[in-house]
Amino acid sequence: MASFVKFQQFAEDVGKGIHQLHAAGHTLKVYLTNAEPSVSADAIKTDLAEITAEHGYPSGGTDIQNAYTESGGTGTLTGTDVVFTASGGTFGPFRYAVIYNDSATDDPLIGYWDYGSSISCAAGETFTVDFGASILTIA
Numbered sequence: 001m002a003s004f005v006k007f008q009q010f011a012e013d014v015g016k017g018i019h020q021l022h023a024a025g026h027t028l029k030v031y032l033t034n035a036e037p038s039v040s041a042d043a044i045k046t047d048l049a050e051i052t053a054e055h056g057y058p059s060g061g062t063d064i065q066n067a068y069t070e071s072g073g074t075g076t077l078t079g080t081d082v083v084f085t086a087s088g089g090t091f092g093p094f095r096y097a098v099i100y101n102d103s104a105t106d107d108p109l110i111g112y113w114d115y116g117s118s119i120s121c122a123a124g125e126t127f128t129v130d131f132g133a134s135i136l137t138i139a
Helices: 008-015
Strands: 004-006 028-033 067-071 074-078 082-085 091-101 109-121 126-129 136-138
Touching: 004 008, 008 109, 109 126
Parallel strands: none
Antiparallel strands: 004 109, 028 091, 067 074, 074 136, 082 126, 091 109
16 A cells, blocks of 8 residues: 655645645545655645546546544544546556645645556556545644
8 A cells, every 4th residue: 555645835734724624624635646746846736737537537536525533632634535437448647646625725735645656547447545544643
């Protein structure tokens, strides 16, 4: 499983109140890109070109149905795994799955997963962005 990497700008954005991570707050989405992210330079969605929306891959990616909880001073962001299914052709290639805030101005980036090499999905194939037990914690 790929490891989550946060963008440096996310830490500043949290401190400035740009993100509302709870379910009733902002809509967080995951999209696919083949452009290599820079944790220090990339800050908004337009900094990383999204793959072409086609054959089952939607423009802008998909809502992760985020939730945020706190227990004992530790906050946890979770999301529902996202499954992209190729239909009528191939989508990709992509190597990275990126989370961004679709509700905030300029679609600020949160973090990404690097799958190690470029992937394409042929018709009928699926790709799952598996968030595991949590996406990130703030302690």
